[in-house]
Amino acid sequence: xxxxxxxxxxxxxxxxxxxxxxxxxxxxxxxxxxxxxxxxxxxxxxxxxxxxxxxxxxxxxxxxxxxxxxxxxxxxxxxxxxxxxxxxxxxxxxxxxxxxxxxxxxxxxxxxxxxxxxxxxxxxxxxxxxxxxxxxxxxxxxxxxxxxxxxxxxxxxxxxxxxxxxxxxxxxxxxxxxxxxxxxxxxxxxxxxxxxxxxxxxxxxxxxxxxxxxxxxxxxxxxxxxxxxxxxxxxxxxxxxxxxxxxxxxxxxxxxxxxxxxxxxxxxxxxxxxxxxx
Amino acid sequence: xxxxxxxxxxxxxxxxxxxxxxxxxxxxxxxxxxxxxxxxxxxxxxxxxxxxxxxxxxxxxxxxxxxxxxxxxxxxxxxxxxxxxxxxxxxxxxxxxxxxxxxxxxxxxxxxxxxxxxxxxxxxxxxxxxxxxxxxxxxxxxxxxxxxxxxxxxxxxxxxxxxxxxxxxxxxxxxxxxxxxxxxxxxxxxxxxxxxxxxxxxxxxxxxxxxxxxxxxxxxxxxxxxxxxxxxxxxxxxxxxxxxxxxxxxxxxxxxxxxxxxxxxxxxxxxxxxxxxx
Numbered sequence: 001x002x003x004x005x006x007x008x009x010x011x012x013x014x015x016x017x018x019x020x021x022x023x024x025x026x027x028x029x030x031x032x033x034x035x036x037x038x039x040x041x042x043x044x045x046x047x048x049x050x051x052x053x054x055x056x057x058x059x060x061x062x063x064x065x066x067x068x069x070x071x072x073x074x075x076x077x078x079x080x081x082x083x084x085x086x087x088x089x090x091x092x093x094x095x096x097x098x099x100x101x102x103x104x105x106x107x108x109x110x111x112x113x114x115x116x117x118x119x120x121x122x123x124x125x126x127x128x129x130x131x132x133x134x135x136x137x138x139x140x141x142x143x144x145x146x147x148x149x150x151x152x153x154x155x156x157x158x159x160x161x162x163x164x165x166x167x168x169x170x171x172x173x174x175x176x177x178x179x180x181x182x183x184x185x186x187x188x189x190x191x192x193x194x195x196x197x198x199x200x201x202x203x204x205x206x207x208x209x210x211x212x213x214x215x216x217x218x219x220x221x222x223x224x225x226x227x228x229x230x231x232x233x234x235x236x237x238x239x240x241x242x243x244x245x246x247x248x249x250x251x252x253x254x255x256x257x258x259x260x261x262x263x264x265x266x267x268x269x270x271x272x273x274x275x276x277x278x
Numbered sequence: 279x280x281x282x283x284x285x286x287x288x289x290x291x292x293x294x295x296x297x298x299x300x301x302x303x304x305x306x307x308x309x310x311x312x313x314x315x316x317x318x319x320x321x322x323x324x325x326x327x328x329x330x331x332x333x334x335x336x337x338x339x340x341x342x343x344x345x346x347x348x349x350x351x352x353x354x355x356x357x358x359x360x361x362x363x364x365x366x367x368x369x370x371x372x373x374x375x376x377x378x379x380x381x382x383x384x385x386x387x388x389x390x391x392x393x394x395x396x397x398x399x400x401x402x403x404x405x406x407x408x409x410x411x412x413x414x415x416x417x418x419x420x421x422x423x424x425x426x427x428x429x430x431x432x433x434x435x436x437x438x439x440x441x442x443x444x445x446x447x448x449x450x451x452x453x454x455x456x457x458x459x460x461x462x463x464x465x466x467x468x469x470x471x472x473x474x475x476x477x478x479x480x481x482x483x484x485x486x487x488x489x490x491x492x493x494x495x496x497x498x499x500x501x502x503x504x505x506x507x508x509x510x511x512x513x514x515x516x517x518x519x520x521x522x523x524x525x526x527x528x529x530x531x532x533x534x535x536x537x538x539x540x541x542x543x544x545x546x547x548x549x550x551x552x553x554x555x556x
Contacts, residue, residue: 024386063377064386070394071352078348100381100403101342102430102496108342114349125378125403127425128431147405152380154407160451164442170441181465218380 001092001120002141003184003233006209009057009090010234016057018094018211020037020241021045021080022065027246028250029253040227041069041076044253046083048245055261057092058092058237059084060211092120092237094145098233100125101160106135114139119144123189123211124171130180137181148173151191151214153216174204183207186240190229192238209235215264216243222264226271232236232278240264279398280419281462281511284487287335287368289556293543296336296372296489299358300343305524307531319347320460321353322531324361326523329532333539336370336515340488359395365403370398370515372423372489384413392417399423399488401467402453406459407514419435422464426451427479429469429492442466452482459516461485468507470498470516476506487513494521494540499541504549512555518542551552 036043065071077089110196123141136144151171248256314321344351399421414422427448472493492498526534
């Protein structure tokens, strides 16, 4: 999907919501196992997708939750992706995999996620530098979503290591990666929990889309994200996983997920209006 | 596997070789596809393992090469691991996956690699800090292998970012991670291509095992690795992947792989003798 198509989808749906598919067998409603004993993960995902698709522009399966089920998890993941592609072709699909390895290995991951699975985007870790990142940029229409400033407590361990000029590691990552990619194939992860630091991210990456986790279960504020990080094209995909998909664990889980997604989308529409984007 | 068991295996086999199973359908011998059309990846791995097991103490499947084949790759990976476990129970098995994500996701990856697949060790990326690393340390007898100083060109992009006190990022990682783990559950990745910098790694992590990639195809020298990074317990697992498994692409691939592995093991035995370990 191109940058312009993504922006058009955001304007049309008045939402920059990404729904995280962190599907955990220990958390999905019990009745799913009776209704779909062969593949409860896919059955859950399908119901969540059908319920939330009107309110979001992207889905983000978190690969860990599928890998933990072995090859059966991988099958459920592939089915989920094919279902979204076939049923909601305007959705942007991000594999949240945080991969990062030397060049020849990065090329294999790129094949896995962009060729074999035909996803739109993949989250990538920056620690190993250029040759671990650029192989993902060789696919036209595909996106690299590089970790910059993450939403978790551990982000403070290394991402703020500061050089003699006061430049912090996450700022090095933001600057350096723009030598490798551009606003048409490179996004950055910036956590909603980082508050006004999002403005520091925007300073270095004014035009790149930001994938923003941390709203909801992790405590980040949508209002702050919009204030500090929205640009004239919106430039944001804000993810919520647990706050939507596990909002209810009863038989009404899909209806409640839809309500949560709609609530977030309505708040997002307000921020888009305030900025004059819609 | 405990640290002492690993050291005992190294002394008994006079080798600290780890064979990397970077199995690529585009590189394995053509006759394998005729002999084992249903699962050429497993057939190749099995032959390589049978040929090299006498000369190595560890195997390291690189997960990217399996993921690129979708769920069928995952099945081949699981079969490979079960085969090693059943046939060569003294081998240490490392999933080279370089995972790294927030706490609740890291716990899912830990389940995937330590519970579901029962591997001995997993490579982990440090960028996201403590809560992305410590969930792997909660499994007794299992190992976290944290990226510190990698073997690739891109290692120079961020790993050498230096703070006001002259401490480089990879040194921050080495120091900080030892607050989370210890020599019994924490190893570090340090590339053979980094030459005398391996001595800087050893200064900060004198007792931890180092997993050393980069010998062979990437150009690192085994002699240098031993000189700068061996400690009194050996403290090294030196990996070779392409230099062994693709040494021949003919029907003699397994015999030639065995010769390459034996050559490396013989060089390793010399370095162990020189240090008085065997």
